[in-house]
Amino acid sequence: MMKWIASELHTHTFHSDGSHSLLELAQSAARLGLDCIALTDHNTQSGLTGAEQVERQTGIRIVPGMEWTTFYGHMLTLGVKEFVDWRVLGLEDIHKGIQLVHEQGGIAGLAHPYRIGSPICTGCFWEYNILDWNDVDFIEVWSTLMPTVKRDSQRAFALWTDLLNQGYRITATSGRDWHGTKPDDPLPAVTYIGLEETDDVPPYEQIVEALRLGRAAVTMGPLLTLSGKTAGDEREYAIGDCVEWHDEPDPMAMEFTVNVDMDIRREFYELQGDRFQLVLRSGQGVCCEMQIPAETAAFSFTIHAEAAWQWVRAELFGCLGNAVTLVAFTNPVYIHAPAVQATLVRSGGRCEF
Structure with missing residues (x-):
């Protein structure tokens, strides 16, 4: 029987531009009833230091990752422990970067592809030329808090649906883009990941593989x-x-x-x-x-x-x-x-x- 774990797949600590330490982030996730988070700091993996201890202390599984934060788009890389340098890639080279992520056993996906870009948020709008959508593992179709009513998330959801109609098999996820926590925060979405494993804390490789296979459901609640x-x-x-x-x-x-x-x-x-x-x-x-x-x-x-x-x-x-x-x-x-x-x-x- 499949077990569904509540997950947040887009988070940041003060190793990039977040306000949490990894421990504070995991503690906040536990208070919200989550089982898993992916740490996706901007262009660094230094925030993963001590991740195993944080997992033992909080019971939250931490998936290693990074958010490629570039001039042409942001890409979430999950399941990678070694830094992959995006700076050597140009507008037409995104497939080379995805290949490097796949060689580590990781998966790559578009983060908030329709969020407003320059000059408000340089690189937040996806501009890379994707020649083969089969290389893309997932799309963050719901982004930030209360995403379902936001135009950029609705556009991302429509993009995903259009790609499904073209015959591509790409997983849809949500991402809070979690930088900090306030008492009056609006409601975030949650990505539930379906696992065959019955252990309380599955290995992160199994979580990444489930996402690769499309075993996910996205929700604002139920x-x-x-x-x-x-x-x-x-x-x-x-x-x-x-x-x-x-x-x-x-x-x-x-x-x-x-x-x-x-x-x-x-x-x-x-x-x-x-x-x-x-x-x-x-x-x-x-x-x-x-x-x-x-x-x-x-x-x-x-x-x-x-x-x-x-x-x-x-x-x-x-x-x-x-x-x-x-x-x-x-x-x-x-x-x-x-x-x-x-x-x-x-x-x-x-x-x-």
């Missing part, structure tokens, strides 16, 4: 997870898995189950209203939707192959901060169905359902 089964197949496909459909699509269908956990970390967020809108979306658009009560429950949907083609994810809409907005979503279960693709090509990309 934990939303997704699984699916095809007819006659006992295997349960989890978030990040790829379903292989080789038979003719008709009458092929898949049953998806969405688990909505309204109780997890409940003391750390507040949502208004007693009803939510649960949506299953695919590369073909909205597959199905329903209103659900604000309580922990599981919901099942049967979706035919044509409607589920390419990918399927779950989304939860509700009232947050006096706005009706997206409050949680999963990464996709991917669908590979050559017969469906051929049918859609013959029909000019249209799908009736």
Whole structure:
């Protein structure tokens, strides 16, 4: 059974421009009910000194990382312990840098790609030329506090969706960009990472690998997870898995189950209203939707192959901060169905359902 750990994947200490020490950062994370943080100081890894002791003291797993802070964009590198120098790379060279991160067993992702850039925040807006999106492991689609209502995060979410529709498998994450903590801070998003390991403190390499595989869900509160089964197949496909459909699509269908956990970390967020809108979306658009009560429950949907083609994810809409907005979503279960693709090509990309 998969275990989901609450994680913050974009943090800073006073080794760059944060106000916390690593111990203070981990203690703050523990008080917020988190299980894991990634330390991503700007262009330095000196803040990782003493990380193992901080882990033992706080129970918070610390993923080593760094935020490449360049003139052409910020890139989060997770799972790397050795400094990778970005200064030798130009506007057209980002793939060389990603390769160096991958050689260490790490992953690389775009941080806040649509945040305002120069002259307000030089380099914060992504300008690197990406020649092959297969090299990119993740995109920080929700950034800073209350990201779901912010235009730059909405643009990043739309970019991710467009890349999914083009056939790329890229993990979506959130990042608080945590520089300090105030009592009146607005609500941050949380990235839940799905692990097979049952230990309380898994090794960081396992966390990085789960992110590479897309086993993540992002939320402003409730934990939303997704699984699916095809007819006659006992295997349960989890978030990040790829379903292989080789038979003719008709009458092929898949049953998806969405688990909505309204109780997890409940003391750390507040949502208004007693009803939510649960949506299953695919590369073909909205597959199905329903209103659900604000309580922990599981919901099942049967979706035919044509409607589920390419990918399927779950989304939860509700009232947050006096706005009706997206409050949680999963990464996709991917669908590979050559017969469906051929049918859609013959029909000019249209799908009736």
